[in-house]
Amino acid sequence: MDLIERANKEAVRRMLAGDPVLVDVIPAEQAIPTLGERMILHAGPPIDWARMCGPMRGAVTGVACFEGWTANLEAAAEQAAAGAFALHPNHHFDAVGPMTGITTRSQPVMVVENRAFGNRAYCTINEGLGKVMRFGGNDEEVLNRLRWLRDDFGPAMGAALREMGGIPLKSLVARGLTMGDEMHQRNVACSGLTLRHLAPALARVTQDRDALARALAFIGGNDQFFLNIAMALGKAIMDPVRGIEGSSVVTAMARNGTDFGIRVSGTGDTWFTAPVEMPEGLYFPGFSAADANPDMGDSTIVETIGLGGFAMGAAPAVAGFVGAGAASEAGNFTRTMAEITLGENPEWTIPALDYFGVPTGIDIRLVVETGLAPTINTGIAHKEPGIGQVGAGVVRAPLACFREALLAFAETLGVL
Amino acid sequence: MSGLVINEVRRGFYLDSVALMRLSRGIAERDGVEEAALMMGTPANKRIMDDAGLLTATGQAAEGGDLVIGIRADSHARAKEVLQEALSELDKPAGHGGAAVQWRPRTTRAALKQAPDSNLALISVPGDFAAAEARKALRRGLHVMMFSDNVSLAAEVALKQEAKTLGRLVMGPDCGTAIINGVPLAFANAVPRGSVGLIGASGTGLQEVSCLIAQGGGGLSHAIGVGGRDLKEEVGGMTTLMALDALDADPGTKHIVLISKPPAAGVAARLLERIGASGKSFTICFIGASDLTLPANARSVDTLKAAAEDALGGVALGVGFDPVMMAARAPAGRGAVWGLFTGGTLCAEAQVIFQAAGQVVASNAPIPGASPLDPGGSGHQLIDLGADEFTRGRPHPMIDPTVRDDALVEALASSRVGVILLDVVVGFGAHADPAGHLAPVLTAHRRADGPVVIASVTGTDADPQGRTAQAAKLEAAGVMVAPTNADAATLALACLGCVPGRDPTNRSA
Known part of the structure; x- marks a missing residue:
């Protein structure tokens, strides 16, 4: 009993001591060097293709196209069924992902560093609402948005974060709670607060005004933008426990x-x-x-x-x-x-x-x-x-x- | 069990047993319903429901944390209708419309966070879980009242030993009544504060004595329940002894009354030794006990009424009540007395009175000297309807007076019965209107040459049901109401010409 009480006290101490800071956006393969070709990280505990639900299969096939591993969704499904992709939980690679949670090598991931313990956790960028890969979407519109995140938005956000030295998240969440967010279903306040922090740095690192405007509009138009940050923050806080x-x-x-x-x-x-x-x-x-x-x-x-x-x-x-x-x-x-x-x-x-x-x-x-x-x-x-x-x-x-x-x-x- | 039974299981839906019992009664009362129960799906409860013909495979699959609703009605359609009503009762919000719903803690741990000054936990969960909950409460520094029954004797002993080490009181298990610092707990009555302290292994005994003390102008410091088994050899009176210490040390307590069935001899000796060491005065009421060797500061009494009178310093209760005169107004009875009691100790007290009058009496809960019940017998029968054989699968008759209806109707129709003797117990926790329930049953089934009906009301006018109001309802239904349970028993004997102390063959009529 004493052992449990002591151990749990320590667990809660570590949780409360966590100091998560959003420090960067980098390609997943850079953040997770072991994340190789034809490797797909998914949400939840381990699962193989045969037991995967519909939307997760949709996301797997979509991302296989996105990564250029297959020509189309049908081929992707056949290959997946044949075991052509290595499927692993995000959690086994310091990462987390919402809904289907699909993470692959070329996707940009946000980096949250727990400065109290030195560990890092990763999460992809939130795509917005509606037809998106995290909910099993996989058509061209979905893949094009992922390409833009990979080629334009991700690098820009990463540069901005490096330029400003990161965004401390603990106090940001505290303010969000007083503004009506609970960081899962509702991230309106925290997404806005993030935009407020990020905008000046984004402006400084983005040469093209249209590109800047599009980036700002993307964050400003996505009430759930902060969800993926909150998730990486959660992972960064819990891993030392x-x-x-x-x-x-x-x-x-x-x-x-x-x-x-x-x-x-x-x-x-x-x-x-x-x-x-x-x-x-x-x-x-x-x-x-x-x-x-x-x-x-x-x-x-x-x-x-x-x-x-x-x-x-x-x-x-x-x-x-x-x-x-x-x-x-x-x-x-x-x-x-x-x-x-x-x-x-x-x-x-x-x-x-x-x-x-x-x-x-x-x-x-x-x-x-x-x-x-x-x-x-x-x-x-x-x-x-x-x-x-x-x-x-x-x-x-x-x-x-x-x-x-x-x-x-x-x-x-x-x-x- | 001719009707159609349906079950519904609510997974992980918890309500405490008192609440469920009250709810069950409301549902079972509806038209077309033969039987109904809402219970947590513990193995013990499922057995009970099965025995009551209320369990289907659906309910059988429930677990301890699930709520099982069982309804047997005269048609499947009616059963389903009532099930819906039951479900909506469960879902009815506790709060007032529109106002914020009050959050209720689900665990002792959370309750203590919300009310950190609490010093007592009342535990009313299924017996299988009660000891664990009691232990948690004790370890958080709380005194414990265990309303729950079906707790093993070994668990009771272990709990009480732990409580003793921690300096905390465990009232119960199966403790129905307590009043601590004027706060009534479980089945208890609104009695004034005063200087008499009660300790009792019996719930209705505590209720009757506390109400009679109130009736005689006195009041209580505390009434401490100890549970029905505390004075057994195995438990050794641990709680009773701690309660004695507490009341002995309490400056607000001047006189102490002990109420119980006769304790084990060894336990009695220890109690009397402890009492002898106290500077306070004591009344000992071990219902049905024979001679005790008492210390100088204690007096022994035979009845609850005498206990109250002694605690009041010799005030006589029921002055002006003349059983012989009253009996003369009633048609001369023929046959035997059937007592149908909801309170176990009230049943025991009546047996004491009968024995003192030289009457042979049978009971399902016989005191020493009384005989076991003989269903075909023609003698006096005093029945405790709160005993296990009547409450299995049903609420206690103090909550659900319908338990008494069948026996009452049978007694009213029987040519062997000259007098029907009833108790009506009111107060917190009891049925909202037991006399109001009895009256129509009596009116509907009474015959002109049928038995005389006698009752007493255990309660006070400060109780929600009101003692006077309850008595008036009984009188309006033709019941002779005596001022105390003991007087009601005496009156029953007087109606048959058997006045206490006289030879029963010397009929005056």
Whole structure:
């Protein structure tokens, strides 16, 4: 018992000590030298092509075309089925990706450095809403946007960040929370704050006025621009918490559209998985729950650090949007998540909850004991490849993987 | 079990057992419903529902953290309708329309964060989980009241030992009543503060004595429940002894009353030794116990009424109540007394009165000297309807008075029954209107030459149901209402011409 308490104290200390700074944008193969040809990183725990859901298959085939590994989507699908691509989780390469989470060598990735611990985490640039690769989109429009991000926007943003010495993210998130963001479903404030920081440096490093205007408009027109930054930030904060002997703190939650997986500090890098659940939410006109793909993406790293569904109280608007109930009940989500966490973040506070700090450090023991599964705010992809986002909602992490993790954790301590 | 049963399972939907019991009753009361229950899907509860003919494969698949709704109705359509109503009851928000919904903590840990000054946890979860929750509360420095039953004796002993080391009180398990610092917990009544401290292994015993003390103008410092098994040899009276220490040290407590079934001999000896070491005065009411060797500062009484009178310094209760005169107004009874009690200790007290009057009495919960129940027998039968055999799969009759209906109707129709003896227990936690429930049943089934019906009301006028109002409803339905449960038993005997202390064969009528 003492060992667990000490280990968890250390885990929470490391989480709160994290000092994430957005420092650069570089090609993925530069950030992750082992990311080679015909290698595709995806969201969630490990999965092979045969078990992949529709939108993730759509993204795999799309990115194979984007990387020039195949001529068209059909060929890509055949090759994928034949095992021509090495498929790995982002999490195994210091990376995270939203929804399908597809990351390949030539895509630009944002670099978040945790200056307290020296580690780095990576995430691709958010493509915007609608038909995009993270929701399984893979047509020319989607691929052209990825090319622009790779050739123009990514290098420019990287240069700007290097020029300005990076953007400290901890205080930016703190301000975002006071402005109605929870950093998963809603990133309006943080995206705007990022643009405010980035704009002068972007102007200094971009010669072409039209290119500058397009870059600024891209950020300004994407309410979810900050999501991918928040995800890299989450990964950068949680990685130093991995592998603390005796700690029952969750270090990652991630979904591949088929399985939901968690990792726990005291059980190292083992994934504990269970079938993903269906989100409950609101759908874009013309779509319904019948079109929805089950829960997907590495974005639950945001909940892992106490944001997203855990910070719902900061974003009452989200509570209404995702059909989670009345806006006045938003705070209940946050308070309920405090039932399964070890502490509160003294810097990330929610004014409407009398500056209650976001619930920090998910303890698998508390999840199993209370039967309260982490609440996740999420986008909803169409279940078929190539269609994209159809809605947004709230989903629960499946309890089974927490139970499984707890048994394995107990085994590491010799109590089973 | 002729009707159609449907089950619905709500995964991971938790409500505490008192809330569910009350809800179950509301649902079961609806037209066309034969039986209904809402329970957490623990193995024990599922067995209960199965036994009650309320479990289908759907409910069988539920786990401990899932809520199972079982409804048996006269048609499938009706069952489904009522299920929908039950579900909407569950979903009905607790708060006021439009106002922000109050957040309720789901764990002791979170509750303590919200109310860090708390010093007591009331635990009412399924028995399988109760000991674990109690332990968590103790380790967070809280005293514990365990309303839950079905906790193993070994778990009770371990908990109480741990509590003793921590200097915390474990009231229970199966502790139905306590009043701490004037705060009523679980089944309790609104009684004034005062200088009498109660310690009781019996819930209705505590309720009757506290209400009678209030009736006699006194008040309570605290009423501490200890749970039905505390005075067994295995538990050794650990909580009772700690409660004695606490009340002995409490400057607000001048006199202490101990209420229980007869304790194990070794435990009784330890208790009396501890009492002898106190500078305060004591009333001992071990219902049905024979001779005790008491220390000088303690007096022993046989009934709850006598316990209250002694605690009040000799004030007589029920002055003006004359059972013989009252009995003379009632048609002379023939046959036996059937007592249908919702309170176990009230049933025991009635047995004491009957025995003192030289009457042979049978009961499903016999006190020493009473005989076990003989369903075909023609003698007096005093039945505790709160005993396990009646509450399996159903709420306690203090919450759900319908449990008594069938027996009451049978008694009203029986030519063997001369007098029906009832208790009506009100207060916090009890049914909202038990007398209002009884009255129409009595009116509908009463025969002109049928049994006399006698009752008493355990409660105070400060209770939500109001003692006087409840008594008035009973009287309007033709019930003779006695001022105390003991008086009601005496009146029952008087109606049959068996006045206490006299030879029952010497009928005055």
